Amino acid sequence: MIFRNLLVFFLILILFLSSANPLLSNAEDTKKKVLLVYDRRSFFGFSGDIVTSYRELFGHFNVDVLEEIEEDYKKGQADDFDFIFVIGIEGDFFNSILLEDLKKTKKTVCWIGRGIEKLLEKNKRVSFTYDGESGELVKVFYRKKSFDIGLIDNFTIIDNISSNSKVYSWLSDGKNMYPYIIRENNYWYVSRAISYSVLFYIFADVLYDLFNEYSKIDKSRVFIRIEDVHPFRDTEKLRAIAEYLNSKKVPFMIAMIPAYKSQNSSYITPLSEKPEFIKTIKYMQKLGGSIILHGYAHQAFGGELTGEGFEFWDGINDKPLSLDIENWIYKRIGLGIQECVKNGIYPLAFEAPHYAVSQRGYKVLKKYFSTYCGHIQTSDQGFATTSYPYILYDTELFHKFIPENLGYVDPNNPLTINDIKNNFEKVSIVRGFTAGVFFHPYLDIKYLKEIVEMLKSENIEFYDLKKEDNWVKWNNINIMSKNGEICVDYSENSKDDSIKKGFAKGIKILIIFVLFVNAIFFYILIKSKKKANKDLLGD
Template identity: 50%
Template structure:
C-alpha cells in the first residue's frame, strides 16, 4: 500500500508540474448573479449613459449581469440574484412589489443615489433618510481598510460641480461602517456606508471623483482582493506617415533612457484632404524605419484606426473615423462592415511592413455599441475611454482595467488626459486626475502626448509621474491577441509571435518565445525522469517481492 501511495504521488507531481508551467490565459469566471434596477439611464440634460457605464463595471466582477428598468419590474424577480444594484437618478423607484422584495432580499444590496427614502421607512436598518442637498463642496475618502476612519483621517477632495446628494442619518454608529464622507463646509454626512446587507452611495456620475470612489468600493462590495500598486502608461498619439521621424526617434530615445515602455497609436495611412488620395505608410520607408526604431526602444504599436477621418476636407489625425462628427451621431452605414474593412486594411498595411499591433484605439474614442462588438472579435485589447451613448458622443474614463465585459475583452483605460500646450493648467489637470485615479486600488492610469509638440512638455509629465514612483505598463509583457482572417498576432512576457502570414514576412520578423520553449523542454525532461524513476521503482519492488517468496 505504501508503494502505491508513493507511485501515485510521483504521477500526481509530474501532472501538477506540467500544469503549473503552462500559462492559462482565460480569466476566472465569476458566477455571482447581478441585477441593476434603474429609473432612467442618464441625468436630464446630459448625454452620458450611466447605466451602461455601471454595467461595464459590474461585468468586471461578474460574468452574469442583467439590467432592468423599474417600470418593467415584476414581483419576485430579484430572488434569482445574489447582488442587487439600485440606481436612482430621479428617485422614481417607489414600486411596492420591488420595495417589498428588496426588503426581504438576503443577498447584498447597493443603492446609489435618490429614492432610498422609500426603502428606509422600516426599522430594519440603523440609518434613515434625511434630505437632498446641492451645496456639497468636499469629499473625504481613503481606500485603507485596517480600521474605521473619521473624515479628518481621510484624504480631502474638492467637488467643483453642483450635484445632487442624498443625505442619511445614522441611528447607531457602532453598527454602521462609513467609507466616505461629504461636507458643505460646515456639516459632515456619510457619502458611502454599509449597514447589514445594505451598501449606500449618495450620488454618482460617470466621469469624476464620485465615480472613482464607487469603482474602488466595488472591490469591497464583491470582496475582491487586489493589490494597491497601480500602473501608468504613456501613449504617443496620432503617429502617421507624415510625422517628423526625427521627433519620433527623439521621443523614443528619451523614454528608453528613462527606462519607460510606451504605446504608439499608429495611423497607417494619411489622406490628402484636398484630393482624397490615401498615402499608405508603405510609401514612406523612413517612417516605417522610425516605427521599428521606436519598437526597439520599448514602444508597442496599437492600431489607431486606418485613416483617422471619414469626411473630405478633414485632416487625418483630427477627424472621426467611426462616428459622424459633423452631426454628432452614429454613421449612417453598416458599422460592422465599416469596422471590418478599416481594421483589415490597417492590419494588412502593418503586417506587410513587419509591424504588429497588439491592440486598438478608436479615433477620438468615438464608436457605438455595434462597433465595440465588432472590434471585440479582432482585438483582445482596447486602449482608451468608453463611449457610453449610442446617440451622442460622450466618453467615460475608468480607473482600472476591465476584463470580459459587454464591450471589451480587455479595456486599458486612459484617464489622465493629454498635454495641451494651449492650456496653461494642463499639468495641473494631469496631476489632479492622477491624484483621483491613484486612490483606486489596482488602478491603471494613462496619458497621451502628440509627437509634434516640444519634448520638454513630455519630460514634465514624466518627471511628475516618476516622483510618484509609479510602475509603467509595458503592453508587450501582457497577453494580447489580434486575429483577423489569416493574421494572428500574440504577445506575452515581452515576446511577439505572428502566425498565418507569408514566410517572406514571417521568417524575418517572428520573435521566438525562448522562455516558453525552455519551459517545455524542462517539462519533458522532468516528466521523463519521473516516469523512468517510477518504472525502476516498481521493478525493484517486484524483485524484492520475489526474493521474499523464495
C-alpha cells in the first residue's frame, strides 16, 4: 500500500516539475561542440565575413559553435571540443600553442585555406605536403560531376598524397589535378576559404561526412516565391499566377509589402485602402500561397519607391542604419504585421528588402519570426550576402533559415532561365538541398511557366511553407502554422489580453501547487495511519 502511495506521489511530483519547466520534457539531444579558429574575418577589399558564412553553415548540423581568433587560443582549449575548424584568410598563424595542440590532438581537425604548411611542419601524422599556391585552377570535380569555377586566386596546392588519404573533391588547371578537399586520419583540408560559387556547396555537402550526420539528409525540395507583392500590383496578373501554380499543384510563397509609397510622395498607402488587392491575396492564400512579410513599405528614406528602396540598411552609405535598430524593427515589423492580420492575411516568415540588414538586426528579428527566407548578409562592413544550399537551424542569427539560391528572372538577360537551371544544377549536388527562385509578378507569366516546367522535369518536391512549423509573434499577435493549418491569436486590447493570460497562468500554477500539497498530505496521512496501526498492535 505504501509503495503504491509513493508511486502516486512521485508521479504527481514529476508532473509538477515538468509543468513548471517544459524544457525538462523537451530536452534537446546533446550537441557536438565546434571550435572555429580564424586569423582574419574577411579577405582584403571584400566586405563579406567569411567566418560568419561558415559559422552559419554549421547550423544545418547538430553542433554548437564557438569562434576564437587564433591569437586568443589557449593551451588545451581544443580538448573541450569535438571538432576544430581553422580558417586561414592570410595564413598568419603565429600562436605556437594552437599549432602544437592541433598536431597532438585526436579530435577532428579541418583546416580551410591558407597557413596549412604550419600544421604540416614536423607533423608525422600527415603525409601530404604543402606545395605553394595557384590562381590558375579553373574546374572542380565532385561526385562524378564537374563545374567551371573561373579564375579564383589563392588555392593552396597539396602534394605527396598517400594511400592513407581520401580526396573528396579535385581541382584542375586543365592539365593537372589537385585536391580541393582531402582527409588523412583525423585531419581534413580544404584548399581555399570561400563563401560563394559551387565550391562552397561542395564543402557544405562534405560536412555530412565530416560530422558523420547522415540522418540530417532530408528530402530535397524547391520553392517559388512571388516577389515584391504590394497594394498597387495588377490583381489580374496576381490571380493568373496563383491559378497557374495551383493547376500545376505547386505551392508558393508571396513576398508581401503591406504598404506602398510612390516616388517623391510623402503618403503611404496601406493595403487596407485596396479592397480588391486584399481579396486577391486571400484568394492566392487559398490556392496555395504562404505569406512572407517583406518589410513594411520596402523603403524608408527620401524619395525611394516601394520595392526599390532599403528599409533596414543604409543603402546610400552602405552601412547599418544610424538609429536604434531594435526600436526601428519593432515599429516597422509591427506596422506590417498589424496591417496584414487585420485584413485576414497571415505572414509566416520574414525577408528583408534586398536581403539587407545588419547583424544586430537579424538578432532582433529572431524575437518576432521563427523563419527567415533569402540570403544572409554576413557583415556590417558593407552589403555582401551568402547563399546556402540547405535549411539552417538555431544559429546565432536565425531560428530557421530557408535559402534562396537559384536567382530570379531578369527579362533583360536572354539566358535568364538557363542561368536558373545552371544554379539548380550546382545546388543539387548537395544531399538534402533546399532551393529557391523568385519571380516578379509584373513580368510575362511565360517565364514562370518555363521555370515550373524545368523544375518539374527534375522530379523534385515543391516546398510548402505553411506545412512547416512556423511562428510570428508581435505584442498581442501570435501566428502559427503546422501541417497546412494556420492559427491566429489576436486581441485588440493587448493590455487586457496580457492580464487574461497572466490570470490563466496563475490559475494553472495554483492548481498544480494544490495537487502537489494534497499529494504530500495524502502520503503523510497514509504513513501516519500505518504507524498508528502498528502502535495499536504493539509492533
